[in-house]
Structures are given as structure tokens and as C-alpha cells.
Amino acid sequence: LIRIENIHKSYLMGKEAVPALRGVSLAIERGDMVCLMGPSGSGKTTLLNIVGGLDEPGRGHVTIDEEDVVSMGEEKLARLRLEKIGFVFQTFNLLNNFTAEENVEAPMVLLGALSKRDRKARAKELLALVGLADRAEHFPSELSGGQQQRVAIARALANDPAIVIGDEMTGDLDSKTGFEVMDVVRTLNQEQGKTVVYVTHDPRMAAYADYTIHLLDGVIVARDEDPQR
Amino acid sequence: LIRIENIHKSYLMGKEAVPALRGVSLAIERGDMVCLMGPSGSGKTTLLNIVGGLDEPGRGHVTIDEEDVVSMGEEKLARLRLEKIGFVFQTFNLLNNFTAEENVEAPMVLLGALSKRDRKARAKELLALVGLADRAEHFPSELSGGQQQRVAIARALANDPAIVIGDEMTGDLDSKTGFEVMDVVRTLNQEQGKTVVYVTHDPRMAAYADYTIHLLDGVIVARDEDPQR
Numbered sequence: 102l103i104r105i106e107n108i109h110k111s112y113l114m115g116k117e118a119v120p121a122l123r124g125v126s127l128a129i130e131r132g133d134m135v136c137l138m139g140p141s142g143s144g145k146t147t148l149l150n151i152v153g154g155l156d157e158p159g160r161g162h163v164t165i166d167e168e169d170v171v172s173m174g175e176e177k178l179a180r181l182r183l184e185k186i187g188f189v190f191q192t193f194n195l196l197n198n199f200t201a202e203e204n205v206e207a208p209m210v211l212l213g214a215l216s217k218r219d220r221k222a223r224a225k226e227l228l229a230l231v232g233l234a235d236r237a238e239h240f241p242s243e244l245s246g247g248q249q250q251r252v253a254i255a256r257a258l259a260n261d262p263a264i265v266i267g268d269e270m271t272g273d274l275d276s277k278t279g280f281e282v283m284d285v286v287r288t289l290n291q292e293q294g295k296t297v298v299y300v301t302h303d304p305r306m307a308a309y310a311d312y313t314i315h316l317l318d319g320v321i322v323a324r325d326e327d328p329q330r
Numbered sequence: 331l332i333r334i335e336n337i338h339k340s341y342l343m344g345k346e347a348v349p350a351l352r353g354v355s356l357a358i359e360r361g362d363m364v365c366l367m368g369p370s371g372s373g374k375t376t377l378l379n380i381v382g383g384l385d386e387p388g389r390g391h392v393t394i395d396e397e398d399v400v401s402m403g404e405e406k407l408a409r410l411r412l413e414k415i416g417f418v419f420q421t422f423n424l425l426n427n428f429t430a431e432e433n434v435e436a437p438m439v440l441l442g443a444l445s446k447r448d449r450k451a452r453a454k455e456l457l458a459l460v461g462l463a464d465r466a467e468h469f470p471s472e473l474s475g476g477q478q479q480r481v482a483i484a485r486a487l488a489n490d491p492a493i494v495i496g497d498e499m500t501g502d503l504d505s506k507t508g509f510e511v512m513d514v515v516r517t518l519n520q521e522q523g524k525t526v527v528y529v530t531h532d533p534r535m536a537a538y539a540d541y542t543i544h545l546l547d548g549v550i551v552a553r554d555e556d557p558q559r
């Protein structure tokens with residue numbers, strides 16, 4: 102479903118080039134639940150942004166569903182992201198002037214497939230799924246860090262995407278709430294066949310994955326399979 | 331050193347009052363390393379903000395070094411925070427238009443105790459302490475999530491505060507980097523006698539503390555001592 106081949110990415114800062122990815126290749130099958138781990142600064146966010154079509158590699162190919170993402174037109178790529186990819190950002194990126202419920206509704210408004218009433222109902226459902234039914238009317242500044250993270254997760258699921266990309270989905274959550282979120286994500290993976298690619302620093306959350314990819318200094322250094330797969 | 335007595339805090343939202351702290355009392359001795367844990371939304375950030383003089387309780391007393399923080403004048407409180415308290419925010423709160431080094435220097439500029447040359451040298455030292463010597467010239471948007479978190483830690487240490495308050499100091503860090511940061515903090519606690527109060531969701535990071543306070547729905551429900559203390 103997602104194929105990345107020999108991805109290179111450097112950030113240019115004045116005269117300096119900071120290499121973030123130095124030759125990464127990965128093939129993710131439909132329905133896989135894949136964990137990505139590695140030290141701070143090893144290139145995980147950079148890789149997820151490229152996998153999710155939010156950023157371009159300097160070199161290499163990215164195909165999603167057989168389509169080349171890098172050479173795809175702007176509009177087509179935006180449509181792909183809106184319909185097929187749900188992204189949970191490491192820094193949440195919530196809209197500060199909109200309530201939790203409105204933040205979750207936003208991707209549905211952009212897609213335009215549901216009536217206003219159905220959107221509101223679905224937003225409430227998704228918030229309930231992450232334990233925030235009673236926080237629907239709060240603005241991000243009126244939510245705890247872990248509550249903001251959960252709104253970001255609910256929003257990523259808004260358009261029922263085939264692919265869920267989570268750049269830290271549980272970093273601000275206590276263990277119990279973190280397990281509840283991972284249970285929800287695993288259910289979506291097992292019952293609806295959603296493909297999930299997520300970063301975590303917590304080995305207990307990595308345990309939910311079919312396999313774990315280890316990144317170090319911009320290259321993949323290991324891959325652990327779940328022994329019970 | 332830090333005494334809080336029967337703290338109550340509610341947030342007012344229109345007609346609704348959201349109770350965040352419902353009667354919390356705590357006495358922290360000079361040189362303690364205290365961990366605060368609890369579910370997402372249980373009131374940890376609210377409590378740390380009150381302990382750090384960044385927010386006021388609705389009811390109850392807060393004294394730091396025998397001085398009542400709530401009735402203290404604005405200017406005196408600002409001075410106390412600048413000189414004695416280093417705060418690591420859950421959302422980092424870095425200045426986006428300043429480099430990592432400038433962010434770390436900022437509290438020193440405000441305090442005005444060091445020369446420009448000494449400030450720069452100290453900022454570089456602190457960044458090296460958290461493994462970011464080669465990222466001094468990067469802006470926050472040019473840093474990974476975990477690197478931003480570490481700049482926030484370095485900045486909290488800028489004025490060599492007697493009290494370090496960390497609202498998640500390792501949530502965006504891989505285990506190895508997380509342990510390195512906690513080693514630095516523990517050294518500051520054991521060798522310089524700094525008082526440390528920190529929130530974590532990771533039991534392995536909680537293990538560094540002399541004792542752990544458990545918060546649930548705005549009240550303290552348990553306190554675990556480190557058996558080897």
C-alpha cells in the first residue's frame with residue numbers, strides 16, 4: 102500500500118545541509134500496524150511527513166496505492182490526504198479558536214460528504230471514543246496536554262481514513278489512557294483493516310504493532326517482528 | 331521549602347465551573363526530588379502552575395521559602411520566578427523567532443546578572459548538557475520534538491534555579507535520551523541540592539524520585555516512597 106524507496110532528505114540552513122534521512126526504504130502492506138522507533142532527532146517525524154504526503158524527499162520514490170506521491174499534482178495530493186490519510190501531529194496542531202468538537206469536524210467540513218447534523222454526531226462519537234465526551238465545548242487552551250493529544254487523534258479519524266499516521270499518539274497520556282487509545286487504534290486496524298504507522302518512545306505501546314522499524318541517524322537499522330504474528 | 335495547603339482551583343467557562351483541584355495539600359522539603367503522576371486531566375499541570383507561582387488557587391495557601399506566594403506583589407513574584415524557579419512547560423513554550431541558544435539565554439538576559447559573553451558560554455554549556463551542542467543555531471521549527479523539549483529543559487536551568495519544575499521533561503524523548511536527561515537532573519539534585527518537582531507518565535522516569543505523589547480527579551490519592559531512600 103505504501104512503498105518508499107531510497108528516500109533522502111536534508112534540510113538546508115544557510116550554507117549548512119542537515120541530513121535527516123539518508124537512504125530509507127520501506128514497504129508497508131495494507132492492514133499492517135507498524136511502529137517506528139528511534140532516538141530523538143533520528144528522522145522519524147521527517148519520515149512520517151514524507152509517508153503522509155506532507156513533505157517531499159530530496160531523492161527517492163514514494164508511492165501510495167500504486168500512485169507516485171511526489172509527482173502528483175497539488176490538488177490531487179490534497180484530496181488524497183483528506184480522504185485517505187489521518188495524521189496525528191507530534192505538536193497536535195489544533196485550531197485554537199475552535200472547540201474540541203469543531204476541531205474534529207474540520208476535516209469533515211473540508212471533505213463535504215456529510216450533512217451538518219451527521220458531522221456533529223460523528224464528532225461527538227469520536228470524542229467519546231477517546232474519553233472526551235464531556236470536553237466537546239472546550240477550546241484547546243482549556244484542555245490538558247493529554248486531552249489536546251486525544252482531540253488530535255479524534256480529528257485524524259474524522260474522515261474514516263484508510264491510513265492512520267501517528268507521530269506520538271500517547272506521549273502525553275498516562276499508561277491507562279494510553280492503552281485505551283491504542284486499544285481503539287488496534288480495533289480499527291483489526292476490524293476495519295486500517296493501515297497504521299505510528300511513532301512511540303514507549304516499548305509497551307510498540308508492542309501493539311505487527312512489526313517495529315528502528316531508525317538511527319536517518320537510516321533503518323533494524324526491524325522486529327511481533328513473534329506472535 | 332514549598333508548602334501548599336488545601337488548594338482548590340476551578341476553571342470558569344461561562345456558567346460551568348470545571349473543578350481541577352479539589353483540596354490538595356503537600357509539603358516539599360528543600361532538596362527533595364518529587365514525582366507527580368496521575369491520569370490525563372487529573373490536575374497535574376494546574377498543580378505545577380500553582381506551585382511555580384504561575385497561577386493562583388481559588389482557595390488555599392501556597393508558601394515558598396516561608397513567603398506567601400498568593401498575596402505577594404506582582405513584581406516580587408516575577409523576581410522570585412526569575413531567580414529561584416526553572417519551569418519546563420508541557421508545551422515547551424519556546425520563542426519561535428529565536429535560536430535554541432537565544433532561547434536558553436533569554437532568562438539570563440532578563441535577570442541581568444551575567445555579561446553577554448558569559449551568558450553565551452553558559453547557554454552553550456547547558457545545550458551541551460542535554461546533547462544539543464550542534465543545534466545551538468537552529469530555530470524551534472528546525473528542531474525535532476524531542477530537541478525542542480530539551481531546549482526547554484536547558485532554558486529552565488538558565489539562571490541556576492533552586493527549584494526545578496518539570497511538566498513532562500521526557501515525554502517526547504526516546505528512553506536513552508530520557509535517561510540522560512534524568513541523570514542530569516538527578517545530579518543537579520544530589521550535588522547542588524536543587525529541589526525538583528516533575529510530572530511524568532513513565533514509571534521508569536518516576537523511579538528517579540525520592541517519592542511519588544499520585545493525583546486523581548483533583549485530589550492526592552497516594553504517596554509512594556522510594557524504598558531505598
Ligand SMILES: Nc1ncnc2c1ncn2[C@@H]1O[C@H](COP(=O)(O)OP(=O)(O)OP(=O)(O)O)[C@@H](O)[C@H]1O
Binds near residue numbers: 370
Ligand atoms: N482553561 C481551562 N478552562 C477549563 N478547563 C480547564 C482549563 N485548563 C484545564 N482545564 C481542565 O482542568 C482539568 C485539569 O487539567 P490539567 O491540565 O491540570 O491536567 P493534567 O493532569 O496536566 O493532564 P495531562 O496529563 O493530560 O497533561 C482537565 O480536566 C482540563 O480539561
Ligand SMILES: Nc1ncnc2c1ncn2[C@@H]1O[C@H](COP(=O)(O)OP(=O)(O)OP(=O)(O)O)[C@@H](O)[C@H]1O
Binds near residue numbers: 120121191472476
Ligand atoms: N526545518 C529543519 N531545519 C533544519 N534541521 C531540521 C529541520 N527539521 C528537523 N531538522 C533536523 O532533522 C533531524 C530529524 O528531525 P525529526 O523531527 O525527523 O526527528 P525525530 O526522530 O522526529 O525526533 P523526536 O523523537 O525528537 O521527535 C533532527 O536532527 C533535526 O534537528
Ligand SMILES: [Mg+2]
Binds near residue numbers: 145146191268475476
Ligand atoms: Mg519527531
Ligand SMILES: [Mg+2]
Binds near residue numbers: 374376
Ligand atoms: Mg498536563
